[in-house]
Amino acid sequence: MSIRVENIQRSFGAFKALDGVTLDFPTGELVALLGPSGCGKTTLLRIIAGLDFADSGRILLDGEDASSTHVRERKVGFVFQHYALFRHMTVFENVAFGLRVKRKGRPLDKVIRAKVTELLKLVQLDWLADRYPAQLSGGQRQRIALARALAVGPSVLLLDEPFGALDAKVRKELRRWLRRLHDELHITSIFVTHDQEEALELADRVVVMNRGKVEQVGAAEDVYSNPATPFVYEFLGAVNEFRGNVVGEGLQVGTDVIPQVGRGYGNGQQVVGFARPHELDIVVDHANTNVGVPARVNRILSFGPVARIELSRLNGGGETTEQQFEVQLPAQRLAELQLTTGQAVRLLSSRLRLFDQGSVK
Amino acid sequence: MAGVASHAFGSRAHAARFERNPAAREPAAVKWIIITVSMLFFASFLLLPLYAVFSEALRKGWQAYWEALVEPDAVASMRLTLLAAAIAVPLNLVFGIAAAWAIAKHDFRGKHVLVTLIDLPFSVSPVIAGLVYILVFGAQGWFGPWLSEHDIKIVFAVPGIILATIFVTVPFVARELIPLMEAQGREEEEAALVLGATGWQTFFRVTLPNIKWGLLYGVILCNARAMGEFGAVSVVSGHIRGQTNTMPLQVEILYNEYNFAAAFAVASLLALLALVTLVIKTVIEWRLGREPHPIGAP
Ligand SMILES: Nc1ncnc2c1ncn2[C@@H]1O[C@H](COP(=O)(O)OP(=O)(O)OP(=O)(O)O)[C@@H](O)[C@H]1O
Ligand SMILES: [Mg+2]
Numbered sequence: 001m002s003i004r005v006e007n008i009q010r011s012f013g014a015f016k017a018l019d020g021v022t023l024d025f026p027t028g029e030l031v032a033l034l035g036p037s038g039c040g041k042t043t044l045l046r047i048i049a050g051l052d053f054a055d056s057g058r059i060l061l062d063g064e065d066a067s068s069t070h071v072r073e074r075k076v077g078f079v080f081q082h083y084a085l086f087r088h089m090t091v092f093e094n095v096a097f098g099l100r101v102k103r104k105g106r107p108l109d110k111v112i113r114a115k116v117t118e119l120l121k122l123v124q125l126d127w128l129a130d131r132y133p134a135q136l137s138g139g140q141r142q143r144i145a146l147a148r149a150l151a152v153g154p155s156v157l158l159l160d161e162p163f164g165a166l167d168a169k170v171r172k173e174l175r176r177w178l179r180r181l182h183d184e185l186h187i188t189s190i191f192v193t194h195d196q197e198e199a200l201e202l203a204d205r206v207v208v209m210n211r212g213k214v215e216q217v218g219a220a221e222d223v224y225s226n227p228a229t230p231f232v233y234e235f236l237g238a239v240n241e242f243r244g245n246v247v248g249e250g251l252q253v254g255t256d257v258i259p260q261v262g263r264g265y266g267n268g269q270q271v272v273g274f275a276r277p278h279e280l281d282i283v284v285d286h287a288n289t290n291v292g293v294p295a296r297v298n299r300i301l302s303f304g305p306v307a308r309i310e311l312s313r314l315n316g317g318g319e320t321t322e323q324q325f326e327v328q329l330p331a332q333r334l335a336e337l338q339l340t341t342g343q344a345v346r347l348l349s350s351r352l353r354l355f356d357q358g359s360v361k
Numbered sequence: 362m363a364g365v366a367s368h369a370f371g372s373r374a375h376a377a378r379f380e381r382n383p384a385a386r387e388p389a390a391v392k393w394i395i396i397t398v399s400m401l402f403f404a405s406f407l408l409l410p411l412y413a414v415f416s417e418a419l420r421k422g423w424q425a426y427w428e429a430l431v432e433p434d435a436v437a438s439m440r441l442t443l444l445a446a447a448i449a450v451p452l453n454l455v456f457g458i459a460a461a462w463a464i465a466k467h468d469f470r471g472k473h474v475l476v477t478l479i480d481l482p483f484s485v486s487p488v489i490a491g492l493v494y495i496l497v498f499g500a501q502g503w504f505g506p507w508l509s510e511h512d513i514k515i516v517f518a519v520p521g522i523i524l525a526t527i528f529v530t531v532p533f534v535a536r537e538l539i540p541l542m543e544a545q546g547r548e549e550e551e552a553a554l555v556l557g558a559t560g561w562q563t564f565f566r567v568t569l570p571n572i573k574w575g576l577l578y579g580v581i582l583c584n585a586r587a588m589g590e591f592g593a594v595s596v597v598s599g600h601i602r603g604q605t606n607t608m609p610l611q612v613e614i615l616y617n618e619y620n621f622a623a624a625f626a627v628a629s630l631l632a633l634l635a636l637v638t639l640v641i642k643t644v645i646e647w648r649l650g651r652e653p654h655p656i657g658a659p
Contacts, residue, residue, distance in 0.1 A: 051551050071554050078555040084548035088570040098556035101566070152556055 001062050001075065001155035001188055002027045003048060008057035010043055010212075017043045018054070019212035028186045030179070032193055032203035032220075036235065040212045041192040042081060045158045048190070049076045061156075074156075077149030077187070081160040083141045085133035091144050092129040095119055098152035119147040122181070139170045146178075150185075157189040163198065175202050196236050200224055208232050230360045233274045233353065240280060240325045240347075242273040242293060243357065251352060255316055256290045258349055265354055272360045273352040277328040281348045282309065282337060292346030296320050297339055307334040314344060414632045418625035429626035437603040438611035438627070441519065445526040445594075445607060446587040452527055453583050457534025458576070462568070464535075465542030466550070479535050482528055490528045491596025494521055517599030522607060525593040530583045537579030541572055574649045578642065585638040589631060 003025040010018040017040045025031050033041045046052035048059055050071035059066045066074060086094050093100075095116045099107055107115070120126035123143040133141055142162050149157060162178070163171045179202055182189055193199050199206050200220040208215045208223060208231075216228040227233035244253035246265045251258045251273050258273070265271055283292055295311035302308075306328050313323040325347060329337075339345070380386060419426055429435060460479060464472060482490065496502050498515040508515060515521045549571070553563040569576075591609040598605045606614065608627055615624035 049555060051555070072557045072559070076555055078552070080548055080552060082548060084552040086549055086552070086567055097553070097558070097566070101553070101556065101558040101562045103559070148552075148556070 003156060003188060003190075004058075004060035004063070005044070005048065006058045006060065008044070008047060008054045008059075010040075010047065010052070010054050016212050018047070021057070021209075021212070021214055023207060023214060023217065025188055025190060027188050029204045030182045030189045030191060030202065032191050032199035032206045033209060034193060034196060034199040034206055034235075035209035035215075036194055039209045041194075041209060042160055044209075045078070045160055045190065045192060048156075049078050049158055050074050051078075075152075075154050077152065077154030077157045079142075079145045079149050079157070079159045079162050081164060081192075083133075083145040085141060085145060085148070087133050089132075090129065091120070091125070091131050091133070091136070092116055094133065094144060095148045095151050097148065115151065119151055122150075123147045139174060142174065146181075154187060157187045159189065159191045161192050161194070163193070163195075171198070178202065200236075208235065210235070227274075227353070230272065230274065230355045233355075238277050238326055240275045240277065240327075241323075242275070242349075242352065243271075244273070245270050246354075251354070253293050256293050256346075258293060258347075258352060259291060270357040271354045272357050273349070273354050275349045275352050277308070277326045278306075279349055279351045280325070280327045281333075281350060282327055282329065282339070282345050283348055284337060284343075284345055289346075292348045294318070294344060294346050295325055297341055297343045297345060298324075300334070300339060300341060302331060302334055305331055307331050309334075309339065311345070311347070318344070411632055411636075414625055414628050417621060418629040420625075421622045425622055426626050426629075429623035430630070432623065434603045434606070435611060435623070435627055438606045438608045439630070441522065441604075441606065442588050442608040444519070445523050446584055448523050449526040449530050449587045450580060450584050453530050453534045454576075454580060456531070457538060457579060457583075458572075460535045461538035461542050465539050466547050476539075479532050482531050487525075487529050487590065487592030488596055491525055491593040494524055494528075494593075494597050498524075516597045517601065517605060519605065521597035522594050522605060525597045526587050526590055529590050529593050530587050533583035533586060534576065534579035537575050537582070538572055541575040542568075545571055574645055578645045578649070581638055581641050581645070585635065588634055 003023075005021055005023045005025075008018050008021045009016070021040075021044060033044065035041055043052060047054050050066070050069065061069070061074065086097065089097070096112050099112045099115060117126060117129075120129055123146060125140055125143055125147070128136065128140060128144075133144070136144065146159075146162070159178075163174055175198060178191075191199075191203060200223075203220055205218065206220050206223045207217050210231050216223055216232045218226075223232065224236055227236060233239055242251060242253050242258065244251050246252075246267055246269045247257065248267065249259065251271065294314040296314055297309060297311055299310040300307065301310075307330075309327045309329065311325040311327065312320040313325065315321050327347065418429075460475065463469070464476060495516050497504060498508060498521065499505055500509065500516075502516075513520075515524070549567050550563050553567045558566065588607075589609060590607075591613075594607055595610055595613075598607070598610055600606060600610060600614065602614070608631055612624050612628045612631070615621075615627065
């Protein structure tokens with residue numbers, strides 16, 4: 001089933017939780033909703049499921065306006081942020097619930113039993129059928145919640161931060177498992193997270209939201225390497241920031257210049273340049289130059305093939321300032337440079353992305 | 362009263378942890394003094410009277426005891442007490458669930474008013490409650506003339522007793538359920554809805570099983586109060602022997618007539634009721650404590 005969300009507005013009192021959200025979720029795709037806490041992800045999912053309502057705007061399910069379709073009839077599988085398993089029912093009964101409450105064409109007990117067992121096998125937890133939810137680990141609850149949602153044969157799967165409370169290892173396992181499951185079943189799925197790594201790794205497409213608005217939609221790789229707004233850039237990973245103005249082809253930061261291709265910005269325009277840690281290079285400082293931004297090395301973390309260097313910006317007088325930088329260099333390059341802690345260096349960027357200063361908070 | 366059941370378990374586990382920790386333990390002497398003092402206090406103020414009731418009731422022997430119990434007026438009072446409870450308790454059950462549901466799981470205007478109203482019988486003296494019914498339904502009351510025209514008796518008759526009983530028992534079920542339902546939140550119901558359950562199915566398969574022990578707890582407390590209420594019922598009763606006397610009222614009448622053995626015989630039944638209530642309450646608290654804990658809370 002395809003989902004279209006059209007210009008959804010939702011306010012709680014004076015607070016706008018969703019502010020004109022328009023999105024398309026094509027059939028069979030796995031889409032990640034990504035954004036900081038409180039940006040409206042859960043609210044959007046609840047509106048799609050019919051558990052909440054929009055003040056204005058429409059939800060189209062398979063092209064048809066769903067506003068008069070009851071939650072029960074939307075064929076939605078919802079995995080809640082805190083699982084919401086039925087605490088007084090065994091795992092088996094939890095999964096069977098959706099089949100047992102069917103009023104038309106309720107399957108025979110035998111059929112229900114077979115179906116539930118099959119689902120529990122799918123989530124690899126058939127040995128837990130007689131336990132109660134309180135007796136499960138977080139990851140097990142998560143998978144039971146998913147099995148329960150799948151039992152009714154939903155056309156859409158809405159997953160609200162399914163891996164929220166889990167440790168990194170289990171998270172990773174479940175992530176792969178969910179991707180495999182999606183590849184098998186091809187149910188249109190929307191998946192909420194505020195972990196960018198999770199979104200980028202798992203989803204066909206990523207929707208980045210901020211303060212009730214959509215910031216960017218695109219393929220994971222695309223969103224990561226071509227962020228449309230400063231917010232997306234900052235949200236999707238570590239970032240170094242250079243404020244200054246455009247001078248010819250370079251960016252002037254204080255009295256120093258980062259030479260780079262400043263396309264699309266006129267001379268003298270105030271901009272902010274962003275660079276990821278791996279997009280910066282370090283050159284050893286020569287006093288008589290103003291090429292590169294001066295900084296002092298605070299820490300060198302060199303294990304594995306990539307070294308991380310943390311630096312503080314130096315002002316014109318050579319004193320350290322509050323502003324921090326992070327640079328990632330191949331170990332080989334680090335060896336060439338022979339950096340030491342406390343050394344003054346200059347930062348250059350091979351690839352700076354510029355945004356108007358007005359668009360940055 | 363509300364929430365007693367839900368707190369009992371958690372604090373017990375907590376106390377044990379405190380107790381086993383030498384760093385947190387008080388000196389043994391302090392502990393035993395406190396325990397002895399409170400034991401003595403409760404024994405003299407609670408157990409002694411209970412013992413007195415039974416010994417007084419049986420003073421003239423089992424024969425007299427039995428005769429006092431099967432005496433027609435006494436039997437009539439028992440019947441009336443059972444009738445009042447049989448009507449008040451189910452009504453409160455339905456009303457209590459509905460009110461708790463509305464308050465705990467929905468937002469609406471006037472929610473605070475409803476909560477305050479439910480608490481009213483706790484904060485108002487039962488005598489006043491009785492007087493209000495007289496004011497409204499009595500011969501000189503607002504509806505008095507209309508009622509007598511249609512030959513309907515409410516005060517000084519069985520309906521008045523039932524109304525007064527309902528009034529004083531209103532808070533018990535609702536008060537027990539509201540904190541329980543609030544703590545459980547709405548997510549399970551929403552999950553049921555998404556899975557295709559109707560409102561009824563959700564209520565009977567998800568909501569009710571989750572609150573059943575709390576509900577039972579509320580119901581037995583409600584029942585104990587319904588059978589034991591004196592003040593409000595006394596005002597609207599009119600004390601017509603064999604007709605409008607409940608058991609507590611019957612006890613008072615017998616006592617005022619210096620018929621001590623009979624008075625204590627009937628009183629012993631009420632005391633027995635209290636004991637049974639206590640036992641059931643303890644069992645339920647124990648069950649509540651063993652309930653699986655709320656899950657998934659972050
Ligand atoms: N019932 C409500 N009443 C008032 N405000 C609400 C309500 N539900 C949500 N909000 C507000 O709306 C905003 C969006 O909430 P939502 O739950 O959608 O955030 P979220 O993106 O899912 O956040 P998280 O990642 O922390 O789960 C929040 O600022 C929240 O405070
Ligand atoms: Mg959320």
